Amino acid sequence: MSDVRFEAVEKAYGDFVAVRGIDLHIRPGEFLTLLGPSGCGKTTCLRLVAGFIAPTSGRIVMGGRDVTALPPHRRNTGMVFQSYALFPHRTVAENIAFGLEVRRLSRAECRARVADAVKLVRLERLVDSYPAQLSGGQRQRVALARAIVIKPEVLLLDEPLAALDLKLREELQVEIKRIQSEIKITTLFVTHDQGEALSMSDRVAVMRDGAIVQIGAPDELYERPNSRYVANFVGRTNLIPVVVRGRTDRGYRVASRTAPPMDFEVAGPQTATFDVGEACFLGARPEHLHLGTGRANAIEAEVRTLTYLGSVWRVEVETTAGEMFTVLAHPGEALPLSGAIVPIGWRAESCFLLKDA
Amino acid sequence: MRRLALPGIVFATFIFLAAPVLIVVVASFNSGAVLSFPPTGFTTRWYERINPLFLHALYVSVVVGLSTAFLSTVSGVPAALALARGRYLGRDLLNSLCLSPLMVPALVTGVALYQFSLAVWDVTGIGLGGTIPGLVLGHMTFGIPFVIRAVIAGHARFDRALEEAARNLGATPLETFWRVTLPVLQPSIVSGAIFAFLMSLDDVPIALFVGGGDATTLPVRIFTTVEFDFGGDIMAVASLIVGASVVLMLLLDRLVGLEQFFGSRH
Numbered sequence: 001m002s003d004v005r006f007e008a009v010e011k012a013y014g015d016f017v018a019v020r021g022i023d024l025h026i027r028p029g030e031f032l033t034l035l036g037p038s039g040c041g042k043t044t045c046l047r048l049v050a051g052f053i054a055p056t057s058g059r060i061v062m063g064g065r066d067v068t069a070l071p072p073h074r075r076n077t078g079m080v081f082q083s084y085a086l087f088p089h090r091t092v093a094e095n096i097a098f099g100l101e102v103r104r105l106s107r108a109e110c111r112a113r114v115a116d117a118v119k120l121v122r123l124e125r126l127v128d129s130y131p132a133q134l135s136g137g138q139r140q141r142v143a144l145a146r147a148i149v150i151k152p153e154v155l156l157l158d159e160p161l162a163a164l165d166l167k168l169r170e171e172l173q174v175e176i177k178r179i180q181s182e183i184k185i186t187t188l189f190v191t192h193d194q195g196e197a198l199s200m201s202d203r204v205a206v207m208r209d210g211a212i213v214q215i216g217a218p219d220e221l222y223e224r225p226n227s228r229y230v231a232n233f234v235g236r237t238n239l240i241p242v243v244v245r246g247r248t249d250r251g252y253r254v255a256s257r258t259a260p261p262m263d264f265e266v267a268g269p270q271t272a273t274f275d276v277g278e279a280c281f282l283g284a285r286p287e288h289l290h291l292g293t294g295r296a297n298a299i300e301a302e303v304r305t306l307t308y309l310g311s312v313w314r315v316e317v318e319t320t321a322g323e324m325f326t327v328l329a330h331p332g333e334a335l336p337l338s339g340a341i342v343p344i345g346w347r348a349e350s351c352f353l354l355k356d357a
Numbered sequence: 358m359r360r361l362a363l364p365g366i367v368f369a370t371f372i373f374l375a376a377p378v379l380i381v382v383v384a385s386f387n388s389g390a391v392l393s394f395p396p397t398g399f400t401t402r403w404y405e406r407i408n409p410l411f412l413h414a415l416y417v418s419v420v421v422g423l424s425t426a427f428l429s430t431v432s433g434v435p436a437a438l439a440l441a442r443g444r445y446l447g448r449d450l451l452n453s454l455c456l457s458p459l460m461v462p463a464l465v466t467g468v469a470l471y472q473f474s475l476a477v478w479d480v481t482g483i484g485l486g487g488t489i490p491g492l493v494l495g496h497m498t499f500g501i502p503f504v505i506r507a508v509i510a511g512h513a514r515f516d517r518a519l520e521e522a523a524r525n526l527g528a529t530p531l532e533t534f535w536r537v538t539l540p541v542l543q544p545s546i547v548s549g550a551i552f553a554f555l556m557s558l559d560d561v562p563i564a565l566f567v568g569g570g571d572a573t574t575l576p577v578r579i580f581t582t583v584e585f586d587f588g589g590d591i592m593a594v595a596s597l598i599v600g601a602s603v604v605l606m607l608l609l610d611r612l613v614g615l616e617q618f619f620g621s622r623h
Contacts, residue, residue, distance in 0.1 A: 050525055072524040079525045085518035089540045098536075099526030150526060 001028035002063030002153035002186055004049060009058035011044055011210075018044040020210040021058070026154070026188055031180055033189040035197040035233070036207035042190045044210075046156050049188060051075045063153050073102075078147030079156040082163065084139045086131035092142050093118070093127040099150035117149040120179055137168045144176065148183060155180070155187040161196065173200055194234045198222060206230050214271075222285075226271035228354050231283050238289065238325045239354070240264070240282045244274045252353060254282055258321040264297045267348035274353055281354040286326040288350035291315070291333065295345035301325060303336045317344065378599055385592035403589035404597075411594050414578035418558055421489055421574060425496040426554035432497075433504030433553075434546055438538075440505065441512040455505050458498045467566035470495045474567060487570040495567040496560060500553035507552060511545025551609065 006024040010017070019041045026032045034042035047053050048060060051072035059068045067075050078099075086095050096117055100110045118124055121141040131139055140160055147155060157176070161169045177200050180187050191197055197204045198218040205215040206229075214226045225231040228239065242254040242264065250267040252274060264282055274280055301317035304324070313329040315336070327344060329335060336342045385404070389397030440452050458466065474485040485491030519541060523533040539546070564574040573581075575598075582591055 050521075052521055052524075072521070073527050073529055076527070077525060079522070081518045081522060083516055083518050085516060085522040087519060087522075087537060087541070089543070098523065098528075102523075102526065102528045102532055102536075146522075146526065 001184060003028045003030075004063075004154050004186060004188065005059075005061040006045070006048075007059040007061065009045075009048060009055045009060060011041075011048060011053065012056045017210055019048070019055070022210075022212060024205065024212065024215070026186055028186055029184045031177070031187045031189065031200060031202045033191060033197040033201040033204045034207055035191060035194060035204050037192055037233070040207040041210035042192075042207050043158055045207075046079075046158055046188060046190050049075075049154065050077050050079050050156055076150070076153050077156055078150055078152030078154075080140075080143045080147050080158065080160045082159045084131070084143045086139055086142055086146075088131055091128050091130055092123060092134070095131065095142055096146045096149050098146065103150065113149055117145040120148070120182070121145040121175075136164050137172060140164065140172060141175075144179065148179070148185065153186065155185045157187065157189045159191055162191075162193075169196070176200065198234070204234075206233060224269065224271050224352050225283070225354065228281060228283075231354060236286055236326055237283045238286065238323075240319075240321075240323065241356075242280060242282045242353075244276050244278045244280065244353075246276055251348065254280075254353070256282075256321065262299060264351070265348040266351055266353055267296075268352075270353050272353075272355055274355075279356050281356060282351055283354050284346050284351040286314070287312075287328045289325065289327040289344055289346050291327060291329055291336065291342055291344060293343045293345055296348040297351065298343055298345040300341055301344055303338050303340050303342055306335065306338060317342070381592055382596045382599060385589065385596040387589070387592075403593040407590050407593055408582075410573075411575065411578055411590075414573050414575040417489065417492075417568075417572055418575040421492045421496060421564075421572075422554045422557040424489070424493045425500045425557040426550045428493065429497050429500030429504045429553040430546060430550045433501045433549060434508055434542075436501070437505040437508035437512065441509050456502045459502045459506075463499070463560065463562040466495070466498055467562040470498070470563060471566040486567060487572050489572050491567050492564060492572050492574070495563045496553075496557040498563075499556055499560075503552040503556060504546070504549035507545045507549030508542060511542050511548075515541060547612075 004024075004026040006022045009019060009022045009024075011019040022045065024032075024045075034045055036042050044053065048055055049062075051067065051070060051074075055068065059066055061067065062075070062077075087098065090098065093114055096114045097110050100113060105113075114127075118127055121144055123138065123141050123145065126134065126138060131142065134142065143160070160176070161172055164172065173196060189197075189200065198221075201218055203215060204218055204221050205212045206221065207213065208229055214221060214230045221230065221234050225234060225237070228237075231237040231239070241257040243257055244252055245255050245263070246253045248265065248267070251270070252266045253263065254266060255261040255263050257279065266282065299319055301319045303315060303317050305316045307314040307316075311331075313331070313335060315327045315329050317325050317327060319325060325344070383396055386399050386401065387396035388400035388402070436455060440448065440455065470491075471486065474491055478484050478486070485494065515538075519537050520533050523537045524530070528536060558574075559576065560574070561576045561580055564577045565580070568574055568577055575594075579591060579594060582588075
């Protein structure tokens with residue numbers, strides 16, 4: 001198990017800066033995800049680790065060794081490509097054996113390690129097939145086996161599930177996670193899918209415009225995002241513009257920036273400190289809002305649409321200030337009619353404050 | 358009726374295309390006067406009477422064809438990769454330049470090569486005219502563009518991530534080229550080489566100007582024979598060529614698939 005360290009890594013293409021001064025430590029055995037929209041620099045980061053591109057400045061250190069100047073074939077990383085990049089002229093077994101062959105391993109050792117890898121990804125029956133004969137999910141498994149059979153210091157996954165349909169994607173998420181924890185390999189995962197990031201990672205780094213805006217465990221990120229960007233990229237968030245009125249022993253007292261102002265309470269640790277009088281945003285997740293009263297915070301809103309999602313109802317409401325909110329209502333709860341004015345409440349602990357930026 | 362119309366048209370087209378070839382084959386077994394129709398009797402005597410000069414010409418054609426295909430491939434593949442991958446000034450110009458021999462009438466190329474061989478003779482004393490190396494050089498003028506075109510077309514479907522995957526798995530750039538790039542491009546390379554071979558085999562204008570003497574190719578030999586000594590053995594030779602082509606096509610279909618070969622499948 002090795003760690004990977006980005007030290008002030010910057011990558012520019014002419015005037016365009018793809019990665020701006022990233023410092024990041026991926027711990028040994030950790031599953032770290034770079035999450036962001038396309039063009040945020042996450043894939044560039046992955047390719048910097050693989051060595052396909054060189055940073056404009058900064059260092060990349062792998063297992064204590066500075067690899068910044070090493071070509072890809074001397075780095076010992078295992079990469080799974082979005083397009084799978086399986087060799088079409090080689091069978092499954094030959095694809096997996098490629099990295100062992102170029103390492104000049106004996107034939108017996110090659111065969112044994114390929115057999116282990118094939119077993120790990122459960123492809124025993126397809127070893128003699130060609131990539132063209134496999135389904136998307138099977139190709140993905142071959143690509144994974146090919147990357148881990150060489151015992152890389154770090155596993156690099158470039159949106160490996162993006163091309164698969166939903167059910168298969170969920171299945172492979174579990175599968176990749178199982179394999180990753182079974183062989184305890186340091187893993188850098190790149191995705192634009194927040195669900196994937198939350199369900200698979202030990203830590204998630206949210207990226208925007210070539211920089212990391214927040215890094216933390218999935219639940220930290222979800223429950224205490226540090227910006228409106230993260231709050232909206234990771235899950236959905238209802239936002240109310242507020243101003244800080246005062247501190248309480250458990251958090252803050254704020255008031256909406258509307259006329260007349262409404263008072264709210266926010267409790268629990270925040271990602272930043274806020275001054276009295278500061279304009280900021282109050283955020284609350286749809287599943288933390290409830291129809292009805294009896295909680296620390298309450299507003300009134302008019303029901304616009306009701307959507308049945310199977311496990312829950314999604315209720316879109318418009319507040320008196322004209323903001324659209326999303327509330328999740330569980331089956332069995334009394335559902336309002338469209339057009340009804342309903343009270344909406346939430347607990348002080350299940351909302352958070354965001355800087356006005 | 359409409360269900361039969363399309364197959365009918367296809368069949369008629371096929372007959373139209375194949376009829377002359379069939380007539381040649383039939384004529385080669387005709388015991389009556391040359392080119393009399395309908396045939397009057399069966400004979401194999403035209404086949405027995407084939408002039409040994411044709412065999413020598415066939416030998417020349419095959420040697421020239423294989424050499425052209427080999428040398429065009431060896432020089433065309435790197436050129437194609439440089440044209441398909443390079444990012445440099447004047448690449449488009451270079452690309453057009455490399456393919457331009459295909460746009461010049463072969464007769465013009467023939468005349469130019471003839472003058473070129475004279476110039477080479479004047480300056481160096483090396484005679485290219487009437488030699489197999491001279492012919493091969495001449496045929497490479499279109500052999501190389503054929504290979505380049507085939508490889509560039511195949512390269513358009515080449516996923517560069519394959520090479521990155523190889524590098525990532527520990528292969529050096531050279532290993533990547535031999536173990537991944539070449540094998541993946543192999544069908545395009547083979548089809549380019551076969552095209553170069555077939556075009557060399559088919560060529561008359563260039564072989565007419567540059568060849569001659571010991572370096573007379575089969576088409577040129579047939580051409581001059583038709584002009585001066587038209588007989589049944591020509592039909593026999595032509596029929597043998599038709600037979601060989603059919604066998605080659607069947608083989609090709611088996612090995613690479615004709616759709617792939619002519620680039621209609623993607």
